[in-house]
Amino acid sequence: MKQTFTVILLLLSLLAEAQHLNLQGTVLSSSSEPLPYVNIGIRNKNVGTASDEHGKFTLELPATHATDTLTFSAIGYQERSVPVSELVGMQPLEVKLQEKTERLQEVVVQSRKLKTRKLGVTGRLPMVWGNPDQRESKDIYEFANFIQVKDRPTELLSAHFYLTSSKLDSALFRINLYRNRDGKPGERLLEERVVQRLSTSEGWVSIDLQPFAVYTDEDFFLGIEYLPATGADRRSIMLGAKLGGSSFSRKASLGNWEEFVGASLSGYVLVRQ
Structure with a gap:
């Protein structure tokens, strides 16, 4: 037996x-x-x-x-x-x-007097967005905001997000820029790796984009992608949000983008136009 x-x-x-x-x-x-x-x-x-x-x-x-x-x-x-x-x-x-050989299309910034502007969601209410699912612990999650430049030649100077965590002092993030495809993030607009460890001590963080010389004259999506360390709880990082508007998120690498209506990610870019 x-x-x-x-x-x-x-x-x-x-x-x-x-x-x-x-x-x-x-x-x-x-x-x-x-x-x-x-x-x-x-x-x-x-x-x-x-x-x-x-x-x-x-x-x-x-x-x-x-x-x-x-x-x-x-x-x-x-x-x-x-x-x-x-x-x-x-x-x-x-x-x-295999490495890509294509580069960004050249955008000519006219010699008129340029203005510095903030494009995106610059406010935050006392609420946060976290990650609702605990899927593969080594996988990413990502949020993205739609940024309108209104066909103006635009230089991207920096990206800004509101982060908070009760468990971690800092975490690794990647900043992505996506083309607008049928109202959702499409292929990458920037083929440069912008990966930085950012403070999560509850506050606005800034990512300098000037070293990447990013110029565009088309509307795009600004994404922030959380790259969790091995064994990290993906719910330990939360991002600021504001009531009203909409943003997109995805919970897995190469996963489907889902639109959230009624709240928007606290994230914007500082640009020169």
Whole structure:
């Protein structure tokens, strides 16, 4: 009887393992340099993770995703999509991305007297936005505001957000700029990696964008992406908000953008027009 019980436990254990696919690998450049903070996910299914500062990633997938495709997306590199079934068989699991060669379209700022303006949501009420779900702990979450420049040649000087945390003194964030595609964030407008550790001691933080020489004459989305450390509770970071308007959020790498109406992220850009 004891032997039969042991066999049953073993079979149940094997069955549980078969219900999940465990992927552990590294994302590299074409020159075999590790790529940090790469977004890795299955599009339209809100399943994903992000590589760490050494390009390494771990992702546990239900067996139902065995026929899906995993997409790897990094700023400055061409996206790559690989079938999950192919990744499972890789030893070692290494995914290489090719660098992009395209650059931003040149925008000419006229020689008239320029003005400095704040575009976006500059206020904050005593309320905060957090992350409502505790999904994959190594995955990102991101909020984005729509910024209108009204066809004016515009230089982006800095980005500003309101952050707070009861558990962490600081956290790692990436600032993203997205083109407007059908009223939602689309492809990246800026192919530069803007990753900074920001204070979360409840207050406004500023990210200098001048070193990246960002010029545009089109409306865009300003995004702030939380890159959680291993083992960090994704709900430990919250962002300021204001009643009225709307903003977008997503809870997974390459996940679906969802619009929230009735509240908007406290985030804006300082520009010169």
